[in-house]
Amino acid sequence: MGRRAHIITFGCQMNGRDSETMAGALEEAGHGIVAREEEADLLVVNSCSVRDGAETRALGRLRQLVGRRRSNRHLRVGVAGCMAQRLGEELFSLVPGLNFVLGTGQFARIAEVVGRLDAGEERIALLGLETAPCHRRPMGHGRPSASVTISTGCPMACSYCIVPRTRGTGTFRPMADIVREVELLAEGGTREVVLLGQIVNFYGQRHLPSVAGKSPFVQLLERINAVAGIERIRFLSPHPCGFREDLIRCFSDLPKLCHWVHLPLQSGSDRILRAMRRGYGRERALSLLLSLRRAFPEMSLSTDLIVGFPGEDDRDFQMTEELFSAVDFDMAYIFRYSPRTGTPAADRTDQVPDAVAAERQQILLRRLAETSLRRNRLFLHRTLPVFVEGFLEKNPNICLGHGFQGKKVFFPGSVRLLGRTVPVRVEEIGVSSLRGVAVENI
Ligand code: SF4
Incomplete structure (x- = not known):
């Protein structure tokens, strides 16, 4: 008889997708997936290593889960993902009673x-x-929006990041496999695909040829744009290096490609970007973002920033602040630097006091609240095509979806609208979302 498995996922969207891979592989082998961990006899923590704190939380959770074996001797507990890859068999001594450790290439x-x-x-x-080898059945089968992994690992070596160690320096899936997966998803009812990779625009780089000046990633986008049934395409995340004209042109040439770019910048100071080993400078990043803004004024632009990186002084922060204001981001994830054991930046002696980093974070968060509201105001009293992805957990009569420019929109509706694109008139704006009403009879 099969086991009843429950998977607890920490970390990024990539981990979410990897948990789906594990769930699919277990189901195919005759096991079941249960929503409540109390009902499970197989518990898996899919872990994250991005910060020391993320690992501490995952370890605490694992110890708690293993403790349940006292009342259920049949229970088996394992850990997968980045922390599993980084710490390996050491985890058996850190979490006595742990049954398995599954690295990032083994889901x-x-x-x-x-x-x-x-x-x-x-x-x-x-x-x-x-x-x-990847699980055969597409993971998001039957869902309105599905993630599709196109590459894993990262060939960069940012001085604060553990990913190249936990996920490798970069492999990519054959284009034909990805396109076939998208076709199968479309046949199953999926209407939106989100292409995932640590750096999506490095897809096939140095292995596949450019054709007519188009990078392998642009060629992939073109092929997915041609898949019947798919209405929207998004990708996460690109990198400023290699984000060239051919990719910018896709936003006008490919009608299904959403005008929504999340471009992690991390800092606006050249000195700090060099210390982070990001591979680009402030001018390159700024001119890329401003050219996107000029060509597509309503495009949603978001970023990741780290404040308080070792050695960041007031002048460096001011450069970040200026860049942040110049772009007018729709959204940003602003993190205080937190040392990641095992990375070069963690060993630096010029760490910034946490109180200083916290103050810088607050300054940017206040600025973000103003710019997001200003950007959202662009859509007030307008009708947007909203792709319905889900519902409010507390009120299933409120639909949740996204506009073509990435804006999160809530409106009254019903479960019948899932996976449909509905014209919604925006009546209210907030910092992080819009509210409206459907303008056609639904
Ligand atoms: S680009 Fe840098 S921060 Fe991003 S995954 Fe690669 S090494 Fe990490």
């Missing part, structure tokens, strides 16, 4: 691990970074 092998546990093994570690 699809989870059913094999469960088979071995059921055959009597107590501890299993699979840690190779090579990506095990």
